[in-house]
Amino acid sequence: MRKTLDSLKTLFVSSRGKAQNTALTEGGIPRGGNVGDYLPLFKGRDQMGRKVRSETFPGRVTKLIFLSDSCASCIEVLKLLEHSPRTNHCLVIKGDPEPYSNADLEDISYEFPIFRSSRVVSVFGIQRVPTIVTVGAEGRIERVDELADPGQLGDHLEASSPGWPGRDQGLPVSMFPDSLSHEGKALEGARSVIRDQGPALGSFIPNREYVDRSGRVLSMHSIQGMKVLLFISMHCVRCLELVAELQEIQQPSVRFLLFSTGNDEDHQELDEFLQRKWPILALSPEQMESDFLIRTFPFVLVADEHQRICHKRTVYTSRELVELAGTRGGAASGYLKK
DSSP states (O other): OOOOOHHHHSTTTTTOOOOOOTTOEETTEEBSSSTTOBOOOOEEEOTTSOEEEGGGOTTSOEEEEEOOTTBHHHHHHHHHHHTOSOOTTEEEEEOOOOTTOOHHHHHHTOSSOEEEOHHHHHHTTOOSBSEEEEEOTTSBEEEEEEOSOGGGHHHHHHTTOTTSOOGGGOOOSOSSTTTHHHHHHHHHHHHHHHHSOSSOTTSBOOOOEEEBTTSOEEEGGGSOSOEEEEEEOTTBHHHHHHHTTGGGEEOSSOEEEEEEOOOHHHHHHHHHHTTTOSOEEEOOHHHHHHHHOOOSBSEEEEEOTTSBEEEEEOOOSHHHHHHHHTSSSSSOSOEEOO
């Protein structure tokens, strides 16, 4: 069951209409990113230089998998696709790479097609990732699914593929050979990549100053006691599901700080949702990487009373967050509401 609260389902979407070119139609039906629309027209080349043209997709079911370089779940999806024998009907779509990044080189390590275009992402109106868009054989969008759990990728890829059993006939247990062994290895490989970021364990937390929404200047070293720094992106499905659980956390002896890539309007709504109990600090993805060496979200740093990094990892639930904060000194320093 999805834990995202109803208010979070529409958070950060109301002021951002889907960027579609509705002037382009097919028989009076728009080309866009909504269910029932015809597939938008786009073309370019994938990471291997192979031509990609959306007009060639009709005739078979196609899965468009929208991912981001800064999303931890997206990295897990890539690793799962790498071990899947059924990617010939899939196209991974990402935004343009950041300047001076090695994202293009990383793309080349995968055999399945990866197509980069921020314009195409905008045309489909993608707000959060990972998102899977299913295009039917007639070229119209059948489904748009946000993938909260990468472990469900197999079901999303297999359910509508031609020649494969439908849901009423039962789905294969896994999209991977040898059942869950390949899936587990793929996820572990992805998580090892995700863990390899942030300051080194035992190093001092960067002594920088940031301004929260109330205008307070917060210096990392001036905050006494244990600190938990949570880094999120407003375009990450897992991040928003975690945000929906933050109200459950009580914090009597731990200082929680929320670093977010959102804009002022995002943070105003987020501040109201969290009842102004969490300091919210706006940082761009570039600043997060520059200041804290963090590239994927959601990610947590825990600093002890001596300002040293004692834990770091990706977390997906409030319970994981509380457990991580309580792993030093015995009893948990925070707890969940009953």
